[in-house]
Amino acid sequence: MAGTGDRPRPGGKTLAVIAAEAGVSVSTVSKVLHDRSDVAARTRARVQRLLAQHGYPARNGPAATALAPGGFVDFVVDEIDGAWAAELIRGAEEALDAAGMGLVVSAAHGGGGSPARRWVDSLAARRTLGAILVVRELGQAQHRELLRLGIPFALISPAEEPPPGVPWVGATNWPGGLAATRHLVGLGHRRIAVIGGPPQRLASRARVDGYRSALEEAGLAYDPELVRHGDFTNEPAYRHALDLLRLPDRPTAVFAGSDQQALSTYRAAAALGLRVPDDVSVVGFDDLAFADWVTPRLTTVRTPLADMAALAAGMVLQLIAGERPASLRVEVASELVVRESSGPPPGRAARP
Template sequence: MTPASRPAPGSSDRGGATIAQIAGLAGVSTATVSKVVNGRADVAPDTRAAVEHIIHEYGYRRPRKGARPTLVELVLHEIKGAYGMEVIKGVERVAVEHELALVVSELQESRVPGRNWIEAVLARRPAGVVAVLDGPTPAQQGQLRSRGIPLALVDPAGEPGPELPSTSGDNWGGGLAATRHLLRLGHRRIAAITGPPSSLPSRARLDGYRTALDTAGVAIDPDLVRVGGFHLDDGLARGLDLLTLPDPPTAVFAFNDAQAIGVYQAAHRLGLRVPRDLSVVGFDDLPTATWAIPALTTVRQPLRDMAATATRVVIDLARGATAAGHRSMFATELVVRASTAPPGADER
C-alpha cells in the first residue's frame, strides 16, 4: 500500500495523528517517526521533511503514557550582562514554583536559533519554551506546536504573530517619560542613541522621544539621533560623535543602560562631567545603573516580572489552558538619580 492510499486520521481525531498513523502516511517506520518527533539527528533530510509535513498537516498526538515534563526552556541571545540575568531570575522563580528545572540556551548573539537547538529541544520535551527578543523561526514554531510545546516571547524585537503570547514593557511611555524629564530640567538639545532599526522596542522608545519633543514645541534635530546596537561600545562611539558636534547636546537619552554607561565614558574622554556638563538617561534600570558614578537616571522596566509572566503562560498552556495570542504590557517608570540636572548646573 502506498503512503497516499493509507487511511488518514479522521476528523474525530482531534488530538492529532499517532506515531503509527504518521508512519503510515509518510511510508516510513514508527522508529523513524519517533526519531523525528524526539529531535534525533540521524534521519535523512528528505525523510525528516516528509514526516514533518505530515505532522504539520495532521498534528501529533502524544502517547497518553509518559513522564510529566520536568523542564522549562529559556532561549537568550546572550547570557552575559545584567539583562540576561534578570530574565533568568524571573523564569527561574516560576519554574521553582512548579517544580520544574530550567534549561538555558544561549544563541551567542545570533538572532535565530539553529537546527541543533530545535533538535535538542524536541529531545528534551520541555513543558514550554520562553524566548527573549527574537524567537524560533516559523518552521521551528510549527515543530514546537505540533509536539504540544507552547512558546512565549519576552520583550520581542519584532511584532509577534497573532497566535504567539508575549510580554513587554511600555517602551513608548518610557521614551516619553525620559525625554519629558530632560525637557522639564530645561534641556532643549536632547540627543537620542537608539537600538537597531529592526527593533520594535527601539522604535517605540524613539516615537516616545519624538512625541515629547513635538508636544513641547522643540524641533527634532536629525543630527541628534544616532543609531546604535544596545551595547556599551555603541554608547561610547555615538557619544563621542554627538559630543564633538559644533553644537553638541546638553543631554543624551540612551535607549538602554549599557549605552548610557558608554556615554559616560565618552564624556570622560572629552573632559566633561555628568551631570554638570551633560545629563544622561538610560533604559532598563539594571543593577549597573546604581553602581555607576554618578548613579544613572533611567527608565525601569520590570524584566523579572515580564519573564515570570511569560513562563506562567507557557506552563498554563502546557496544562490545557487557552492563552494563545495573550499579550501583556508592563508599565515602565522613570527612576531619577544623580545623572541629570538643569543644563549648566553647578555640581554640589
C-alpha cells in the first residue's frame, strides 16, 4: 500500500509523477517535502517549485527560510575573466537563482592594496549572507575574520588543504591525470610530457601525480626533463611547450594541466611547424566550451565546473539555514573526453 505522502492532493499530482517531472527519485521529492537537508540546492528548488504548483504546502523550517526570495551570496574569485571562471559563476548563479537568491561576483586580486584583506572587508561591508570562495589563499587571519563576522562560506578547488571544518568542493584530479596519460600510453606514446599548474596547488600536484602513476603502471620511466609547471594560463604554457618541443628527443604527446595550457601547446606546435595530432598529440583538462570549437577538437578531461559551483552554493545555503552539510569535502568525478587532438605517435598507424 502506498504511504499517505504519495496520495494525490486536490488538483495536484502524486509524488511519483512530480519526481518524473523533476527527473529525480520519489525519495528525493519526499526529502524535499519533509525539509530534509541532504538534497542539492538546485534540485531542492526545482522540486519545491513543482510541489508548490501542484498544491503541496511550503515548508517553514530553517532550510525554507534560507531559500526564501531576497538576499545574496558573494562569489569571490581570483580572476573573473576567462572561460573557467565563467563556468563556475554560471553554476553558482543558476543554483542561487533557483533558490530565490542573488549572486554578487567580485575579483579577489583586482585593484591596489592588500587583496587578501580587501575581499574580506568587502564581504563585511556588503553584509552578505554567505560566500563562495575561489581564491589562491585562505590564511588563518582570513579564516578567523570570516568566523568572527559569522559569514558562512565554502571553497571551490582550494589551493591547499583547507582548515578543519571548512566545506569545499573539488574535482577528482588524480584520476583525471591518470586517465589522460593512460589514453596517450594506449595510443602508443612513450615520451609524454606534462605541463602542470603551480606545484604548490592541490589540483596541480594531483594531476601530475596521476600522470606519474600512469607512467609507472605502463613501465615507463618518469623523466623530469619532460615535466614543466606554469600557472594554468597561456603565456607560461606557451614558453614551456616551445622548450619541450625543441628538445632533441622531443615528446610525441603533451598532457596539459588545463585547456588554456593545451591551446598554448597548439600555438607552440604551429610556431615550430608541427601539426596536432600528426606530430604531437595534446590532451587538456577541464573541457571548457572552446575545447569543442578549436581545430583539431581538443581531447581533454572534463570537470563539471558548473556542477561544482552549484554544490558549493548548496553548502552555503545549508550553512545559512543553520544546517551542517552532509559532507564537508565533495569531489566531483572527472571524465576523459576523446576528440581529435590525440592520435598515435608519428610513424605508428592508428589501431583498427
